[in-house]
Amino acid sequence: MALVRFFTEDTKFKLPHPVKTSRWIKNTILKEKKKPGNLNFIFCSDDYLREINIQYLNHKTYTDIVTFDSSEEKNLIEGDIFISIDRVKENSEKFSRPFDEEIHRVIIHGVLHLIGYTDKTAQKKTVMRRKEDSYLSLR
Template sequence: MPAISFFNESVSYKLPNKLKLKKWIKSTIEKEGYNLEQLNFIFCSDEYLLGINQQFLNHDTYTDIITFDNSEVEKLIIGDIFISIERVKENAKIYKTNDFDEVCRIIIHGTLHLLGYKDKGKIAKTLMTDKENEYLAMREL
């Protein structure tokens, strides 16, 4: 049974519209020709995500998201996506949007990484942003 789950680690964050978000994420995955098995979103603090960044990626920097692809089968989604709620709120201020829209952008950004999209380099980053915008426009919230 495919599952999308949301967890909190070191933060108190209540994500609204969970059922609609799950449907939206699942439809994004299917539209890209992938199958969903298990996808976990873990909302956490800056410090928690910094620890993951240091431990697993050897990066000593704050970030808004880290995506782990745990699938060994092509076109099958099994992953963990860690999202810093503090970074998301800061980004929302910078980009003059609300916290929920920014959380949705980060959620779909991480999902797109699992679907094979990259964001290193100008061309890849432009494609990633275009895909984010495409799928954000498909939300029914």
């Protein structure tokens, strides 16, 4: 049975409506013709996520999300998704978006990475943004 779990590290954040969000995540995966597996979302501080970025990816920058795929079978979506609450707050202000929308955009962004979407080129970033917008509208 697929589990979507939410944790915090080095931050005081509580995701509103975790059951509804979990259902939305699983439905997104199913719409992409994949199988939901165990997903862990770890909401953390900027510094905590930067340390993960340095340790595992050798990137010395701050970021809003780091995703680790742990699936061992084709089409099964499993992994750990680390999200910086500090960065999400900053981006919601920067882009004049409600925090609730921005946190869900980052959540689904991580899920889309696990599904196989990337944002390494302008064209791929556009595709990913359209997917994010589409799934945000179904929330």
